[in-house]
Structures are given as C-alpha cells and as structure tokens.
Amino acid sequence: MMNTSPPRSLRRTASRPSPTLEDLALAAGVSRSTASRAINGGDRVSPEAQAAVDRAVVDLGYIPNRAARSLVTRRTSSIALVIPEPDVRVMMDPFFAVVITGITEALRETDVQLVLLMSRTDDDSSRTLRYLRGGHVDGAIVVSHHEADSWARSLAQTGLPTIFIGRPWDTASEVTYVDSDNVGGGRLAAQHLFGIGRRRLATIAGPADMTAAVDRLRGWNEGLAAAGLPASPVAYGDFTTDGGADAARRLLADHPDIDGIFAASDLMALGVVEALRAAGKTVPGDIAVMGYDNHAVAETAPTPLTTITQPMVEMAVRAGRMLLEEIEAPGSHPEPVIYSTELVERASTAVAPTASAANA
Amino acid sequence: MMNTSPPRSLRRTASRPSPTLEDLALAAGVSRSTASRAINGGDRVSPEAQAAVDRAVVDLGYIPNRAARSLVTRRTSSIALVIPEPDVRVMMDPFFAVVITGITEALRETDVQLVLLMSRTDDDSSRTLRYLRGGHVDGAIVVSHHEADSWARSLAQTGLPTIFIGRPWDTASEVTYVDSDNVGGGRLAAQHLFGIGRRRLATIAGPADMTAAVDRLRGWNEGLAAAGLPASPVAYGDFTTDGGADAARRLLADHPDIDGIFAASDLMALGVVEALRAAGKTVPGDIAVMGYDNHAVAETAPTPLTTITQPMVEMAVRAGRMLLEEIEAPGSHPEPVIYSTELVERASTAVAPTASAANA
DNA sequence: ACTCAGCGTGAGAGCGCTCCCACCGGGGTC
DNA sequence: GACCCCGGTGGGAGCGCTCTCACGCTGAGT
Numbered sequence: 001m002m003n004t005s006p007p008r009s010l011r012r013t014a015s016r017p018s019p020t021l022e023d024l025a026l027a028a029g030v031s032r033s034t035a036s037r038a039i040n041g042g043d044r045v046s047p048e049a050q051a052a053v054d055r056a057v058v059d060l061g062y063i064p065n066r067a068a069r070s071l072v073t074r075r076t077s078s079i080a081l082v083i084p085e086p087d088v089r090v091m092m093d094p095f096f097a098v099v100i101t102g103i104t105e106a107l108r109e110t111d112v113q114l115v116l117l118m119s120r121t122d123d124d125s126s127r128t129l130r131y132l133r134g135g136h137v138d139g140a141i142v143v144s145h146h147e148a149d150s151w152a153r154s155l156a157q158t159g160l161p162t163i164f165i166g167r168p169w170d171t172a173s174e175v176t177y178v179d180s181d182n183v184g185g186g187r188l189a190a191q192h193l194f195g196i197g198r199r200r201l202a203t204i205a206g207p208a209d210m211t212a213a214v215d216r217l218r219g220w221n222e223g224l225a226a227a228g229l230p231a232s233p234v235a236y237g238d239f240t241t242d243g244g245a246d247a248a249r250r251l252l253a254d255h256p257d258i259d260g261i262f263a264a265s266d267l268m269a270l271g272v273v274e275a276l277r278a279a280g281k282t283v284p285g286d287i288a289v290m291g292y293d294n295h296a297v298a299e300t301a302p303t304p305l306t307t308i309t310q311p312m313v314e315m316a317v318r319a320g321r322m323l324l325e326e327i328e329a330p331g332s333h334p335e336p337v338i339y340s341t342e343l344v345e346r347a348s349t350a351v352a353p354t355a356s357a358a359n360a
Numbered sequence: 361m362m363n364t365s366p367p368r369s370l371r372r373t374a375s376r377p378s379p380t381l382e383d384l385a386l387a388a389g390v391s392r393s394t395a396s397r398a399i400n401g402g403d404r405v406s407p408e409a410q411a412a413v414d415r416a417v418v419d420l421g422y423i424p425n426r427a428a429r430s431l432v433t434r435r436t437s438s439i440a441l442v443i444p445e446p447d448v449r450v451m452m453d454p455f456f457a458v459v460i461t462g463i464t465e466a467l468r469e470t471d472v473q474l475v476l477l478m479s480r481t482d483d484d485s486s487r488t489l490r491y492l493r494g495g496h497v498d499g500a501i502v503v504s505h506h507e508a509d510s511w512a513r514s515l516a517q518t519g520l521p522t523i524f525i526g527r528p529w530d531t532a533s534e535v536t537y538v539d540s541d542n543v544g545g546g547r548l549a550a551q552h553l554f555g556i557g558r559r560r561l562a563t564i565a566g567p568a569d570m571t572a573a574v575d576r577l578r579g580w581n582e583g584l585a586a587a588g589l590p591a592s593p594v595a596y597g598d599f600t601t602d603g604g605a606d607a608a609r610r611l612l613a614d615h616p617d618i619d620g621i622f623a624a625s626d627l628m629a630l631g632v633v634e635a636l637r638a639a640g641k642t643v644p645g646d647i648a649v650m651g652y653d654n655h656a657v658a659e660t661a662p663t664p665l666t667t668i669t670q671p672m673v674e675m676a677v678r679a680g681r682m683l684l685e686e687i688e689a690p691g692s693h694p695e696p697v698i699y700s701t702e703l704v705e706r707a708s709t710a711v712a713p714t715a716s717a718a719n720a
Numbered sequence: 721a722c723t724c725a726g727c728g729t730g731a732g733a734g735c736g737c738t739c740c741c742a743c744c745g746g747g748g749t750c
Numbered sequence: 751g752a753c754c755c756c757g758g759t760g761g762g763a764g765c766g767c768t769c770t771c772a773c774g775c776t777g778a779g780t
Contacts, residue, residue: 018495020766031730036768044728063494068766070427071735096457104478114476118464134423135378302662380736391760396738404758428736432765
C-alpha cells in the first residue's frame with residue numbers, strides 16, 4: 001500500500017540557540033507584536049520602535065524562523081520548478097540551465113526560494129504531485145513536455161498557482177503559460193527558405209505529442225501556403241541529431257529533388273546536414289538547411305546553422321514574475337504570454353555555396 | 361472513554377482545509393500521539409492502531425504539515441545546492457545539469473528536497489550565507505569554484521553539514537569534498553601523448569585560482585617527469601573556446617615545433633584545434649590535441665577529441681549521499697572521496713593523420 | 721467641554737506538529 | 751505474593767511566529 005511517510009528524514013542539527021522574536025523584542029525594549037510588525041516592514045510602528053528593532057536585529061543576528069512563520073501564514077516563501085522528464089538526457093539540454101537562470105533572476109530580491117522537483121518515473125510523478133498538493137510551496141513553474149496535460153489538470157484542481165513554460169496540451173482549464181511563438185517561427189522558416197529561392201521544400205517536425213513541435217509545423221504549413229507553395233513533405237524526428245539524420249534520409253529517398261529542409265530543432269538540423277553530406281549533397285549549395293532554437297551548437301557547427309531564436313531567459317524570468325504575481329494576488333488568471341521569435345541567418349542557408357560546402 | 365461509533369467527520373477529498381493530525385487521529389480512533397507515531401514509522405504502535413491510521417491516511421488524503429513538523433524538530437528536510445558563480449555562462453555548462461541530476465538521484469526515496477541557491481553577485485553571496493546560517497536547510501552541497509575558500513570557512517563556522525563538489529582551496533578546516541583525480545587525469549594526458557610518440561609537448565592550463573586547473577597541471581608535469589621529458593611550455597586559458605584558441609596561438613608563436621597539446625578542458629581544446637588549423641597545422645597530423653572533461657562536444661566536434669573523463673554523475677550522487685549521512689550522524693567528518701579518471705581516445709590524437717585532418 | 725477616529729501598542733490565542741511523561745495493564749523475576 | 755519492567759497509549763506542553771483584538775493616547779470634529 002501507499003507509504004505515507006516514514007521517509008527517512010533528517011535528524012536534528014546541532015542547534016546553537018538562535019535568538020527568537022521574543023529575544024529580539026526584549027533586546028529592543030518592545031513587545032513581541034511590535035517587533036513582529038517592525039520585522040515585516042511594519043505599517044503601524046513608530047520610528048523609534050522601528051529603529052530599536054532594527055538595531056536589535058543586527059546586534060543579535062536575528063533571523064526569523066521560516067517554519068514558524070510558515071505555520072501561521074500558510075505561506076512557504078518557496079516555489080517549485082517541476083521538471084516532469086523521465087529522460088535524464090534532457091537535463092543535458094542547455095534549456096534547463098537557461099530556465100533555472102531566468103527563474104532565479106526573477107526571484108532575487110524576493111527571499112523566495114526555488115525548490116527543484118524532478119520526476120523521472122511515474123512513481124516520482126505522483127510523489128511530486130503529492131508534494132505540490134501538500135502546500136509545501138506557494139506555487140509552481142512546470143516545464144511543459146509530453147505529459148504536461150495531466151499535470152495541468154491535476155494542478156489546476158489543487159488551485160496551486162502554476163505557470164507553464166511552453167504551452168501545455170490542456171489549455172482548456174485556464175492554465176497560464178509563457179511560450180514563444182512557435183507558429184510564427186515555423187512561418188519564418190518557410191518565408192526564409194522561399195525568400196532565398198528554394199521551391200522544393202520539406203520539413204522535419206518534432207514529436208507530435210509536444211505542442212512546440214506541432215506549432216512549428218503548423219507555422220511552416222501556413223508559411224508555405226502564404227507563399228503560394230503546396231504542402232511540403234513532412235518527416236518526423238525526435239529532436240535528436242540521429243533522429244534528424246534518419247528523417248533526412250527518408251526524405252531524400254522519397255523526394256530526391258528537394259532543395260530546402262527545415263528541421264524543427266538545431267540538433268536535428270545537425271543530423272540532417274551530416275546525412276545530406278553523406279548522401280553526396282552539398283549544404284547549402286544543393287540543399288539549404290534550417291534549424292530551430294539557436295542552440296549553442298548552431299553557431300559552432302562545421303556549417304553554422306540558420307535558425308530561429310527565442311528569448312528563453314526572458315521567458316523564464318517572465319514566468320517567475322508571473323508566478324510571484326499570481327501568488328500575491330490569487331484569482332487573477334493572467335493571459336498567456338507569447339514571445340516572438342526571430343530568424344538568425346548563418347551559412348547553412350547562404351544563397352551562394354560556401355567554402356565549407358565545397359569540401360564535400 | 362470516547363466512543364468513535366459513527367464515522368461522522370469523514371471529510372472526503374472535497375473538504376477545503378487539509379486534514380490535520382488531529383483529524384487523522386479522530387478518524388483512526390486513536391490519540392494524536394499514536395497517530396504521530398504511526399505516521400513516523402512508529403516504534404511503539406500496535407498493528408491494529410497502525411492499520412487504522414494507515415487507512416485513515418488514505419481516506420483523508422492526509423499530508424503532514426512540514427512547517428509544523430519542522431518547527432518542533434528543527435529540521436527542514438531540505439538541503440541546498442549552492443552555486444557560487446558570478447558568471448551566468450557557467451550555468452550553461454552541462455556540468456551543472458549533471459550535478460543536479462546526481463543529487464536528485466541521491467535524494468529520491470528520501471522526501472528531502474533540493475533548494476537551489478545561485479549567487480551571482482557578492483551581495484547574493486552574503487544573502488545566501490545568511491540563508492544557510494538561518495537553519496532553513498539541513499545541509500548544503502557547494503559546487504566549488506574560485507571563491508570556494510571563503511565559503512568553506514564561513515560554512516565551517518556555522519556547523520552546517522556541507523559537502524563540496526570539487527576540492528575547495530581551504531581544505532585545512534576539515535571540509536569534506538568529492539572530487540575526481542585531476543592530478544591523475546593530467547598524468548594520463550602526458551602519458552598518452554608521450555605514448556603516441558609526441559615529444560615536443562605543451563599544455564594549456566585553466567585559471568590558476570581553480571583547484572581543478574592547478575591539479576591537472578600538476579599531474580601533467582608529473583607525467584612528463586615520469587616519462588623523462590623536460591617541463592613543457594604552459595599557457596593559461598579560461599576554460600572557454602576562445603581562451604583556448606588564444607593560448608594556442610601564443611604557444612605556437614613561441615614554440616613553432618610543438619607536436620602535442622593538452623588543453624585542460626574540451627572547450628579550450630576545441631579552440632586549440634581551430635587556431636591550429638587556421639595557422640596551417642593539421643590535427644592530429646602535425647599536432648595531436650587532447651581535451652579534458654569528456655564534454656558532449658568532444659564527441660561531436662568535427663575532429664572528435666581525445667579527452668579525460670570523470671564520473672560526474674556518480675560524484676554528485678556520492679556527494680548527496682555523504683551529505684545525508686553527515687546530517688544523520690553529525691560530527692563524523694568523512695574523508696574526502698576522489699574518483700579516478702579515464703582516458704577516452706578519439707581522432708584528435710590518432711597516431712596516423714585522419715581524413716578529417718587531411719582536408720585542411 | 722465631549723466624542724470619536726485612528727495610531728501605536730501589548731496580551732493572548734493559536735497554527736500543526738513532536739516529544740516528554742505519566743499511566744495502565746500483563747508477564748516476567750525474586 | 752510483591753516487585754518491576756516494558757510495550758502501548760493519551761494528555762499536555764510547547765516550537766517561534768502572526769494576527770486579532772482591546773487598550774490608552776492624541777488631535778480633530780461638533
């Protein structure tokens with residue numbers, strides 16, 4: 001049966017009796033109540049009392065006991081970053097570093113702490129949910145992935161303030177999220193390849209169970225239509241380099257005459273370039289290739305990749321700020337925020353064949 | 361005695377306020393004390409009472425209030441991961457993802473939470489220290505970098521259980537750490553380059569204020585000595601690609617005839633290869649190049665890098681476990697743990713010139 | 721003059737939990 | 751038989767904090 005909690009927890013640490021609010025009040029010559037008000041940016045505190053308390057705080061090295069405060073306020077001054085990702089590899093994605101950096105940025109000057117919740121297995125997943133439901137954090141930021149829909153629903157039920165980074169599947173239940181304009185990004189890709197004169201296009205989309213992948217594909221199709229082009233062949237990859245290479249080979253087998261490929265991630269694009277070269281094609285001479293994400297490797301690759309960039313740090317910062325607001329003023333269901341994307345041109349779609357393409 | 365006949369107050373999941381231990385006890389027909397014991401893997405609880413409580417836990421969806429528990433036990437069931445790194449870029453290093461993954465792994469099945477403490481500025485740094493000192497966490501893992509010495513000293517004073525990942529500068533104050541054998545790694549590099557017949561060697565060391573860099577350099581020198589080679593030229597880089605390229609150029613200017621370079625990081629090695637190629641040298645034909653870390657790019661680089669690998673995840677897991685033990689049984693100052701390193705051979709030190717070297 | 725905001729204050733009541741201690745039986749030991 | 755030990759139990763006292771409330775005191779309104 002379910003184990004409620006003899007989870008081995010931690011033993012008492014050697015406690016040097018740290019001063020309590022009572023001690024503080026005594027030292028400042030005021031009552032505990034007044035000390036409390038002064039500590040909390042008190043509204044109704046006389047300047048003298050405030051000064052006395054401030055001095056005592058410094059003298060005693062007073063640090064409020066979070067647990068006690070939390071017990072009565074029902075606030076924990078901490079939020080969770082939920083990473084519902086069974087695959088360890090994904091942590092390697094610089095994406096998470098960026099997200100963490102951004103959220104941390106939003107949290108500074110705030111005394112709110114970031115608790116990391118990674119759930120690799122389904123077991124973890126329910127543990128995590130229990131944790132979130134248990135009121136141990138004031139809010140959560142969920143990095144949206146495949147399973148995001150179930151998370152969205154479960155969390156919505158708890159009423160815990162939650163922001164998703166990346167649109168979750170289940171947007172019906174009034175979830176708030178921050179995302180980039182993946183549709184626009186896809187459109188941009190189509191426009192660009194069309195713009196440099198490519199007409200026999202194809203795309204390699206990401207997994208169909210991820211909103212980002214679906215959106216990019218939709219944007220791509222829209223872009224083609226807007227340019228008066230017919231729908232392009234579509235292959236699917238898993239956002240990895242190998243997956244991209246496989247997809248490129250399939251594409252090439254079915255449509256030997258394509259002259260432009262849009263891969264929905266830079267890693268896939270990398271695989272595409274490799275596969276094309278191996279098949280005797282030049283890039284961008286024979287086939288122009290585009291990626292997505294503006295991943296670090298896009299710039300350092302043998303043939304730097306033209307790609308679509310999204311302001312990831314900004315998105316994470318925004319998600320953090322939105323969560324703080326939502327916690328501060330619950331009930332306000334903020335509108336989703338969508339950041340626009342931009343094209344970054346590099347050698348992989350240079351109009352004229354480049355030196356690096358010539359060596360193939 | 362109190363009669364518990366009608367199960368009248370069975371507030372199901374619909375109830376607003378989450379059930380307290382009191383509610384649990386009532387539902388289970390025992391006292392609060394007994395319920396508490398049962399919850400905490402009770403020692404002196406009869407099977408019947410235990411079963412009743414277990415059932416009630418499920419029925420009520422009871423989740424213990426951490427704040428209340430923490431208030432009396434003076435434990436928080438959470439540990440901090442401290443990243444004292446002013447430079448945002450460093451977060452991009454997959455290193456951190458690995459560390460987080462490892463610690464998370466050590467913490468699962470433990471109900472201990474990981475809170476992330478990033479301090480980018482000195483301001484943050486003192487805030488962080490205050491936080492740690494405030495008893496908000498039961499222990500800390502510090503990712504050791506430049507400033508690690510001050511951290512080590514400050515934390516040692518607080519008596520907070522702390523484990524460093526990467527040897528801190530100040531090892532005098534009985535700090536516990538987990539590290540890889542950087543000296544051995546450096547030695548390995550020298551051995552390998554010597555082994556493939558290179559005799560005019562040089563190295564690009566990392567910043568002299570990082571123990572890992574210093575140790576690798578020491579190992580390198582030891583390796584040279586053991587092989588009967590004279591001390592090699594040394595240039596310093598900052599662990600970045602550009603830094604590596606710069607250092608390589610300096611090295612080449614002063615010693616045009618070198619035939620082997622050991623860079624203390626893969627990113628630097630990448631820069632080295634670029635710079636050498638730009639200078640008309642072939643790799644590994646003219647000059648064999650080695651990196652360190654077995655970074656992802658070492659494998660995917662145009663010329664895959666021979667490098668030194670260290671079991672980062674294992675190290676992080678170990679650090680996590682050690683911290684838990686130290687918290688469990690304070691006062692036991694565990695010995696530092698040093699993981700051994702291994703050589704990974706790739707094209708950048710292949711004895712015969714490879715195809716990729718021929719295209720230069 | 722008398723009242724009445726309204727500010728600054730302090731006493732007191734808990735928040736939900738753990739832990740100490742007193743209690744109660746039953747099964748040993750003398 | 752008297753004794754004690756010991757497993758199982760419940761009562762009660764807080765842990766350190768916030769928050770409501772009531773209290774005096776001032777200055778303005780009538």
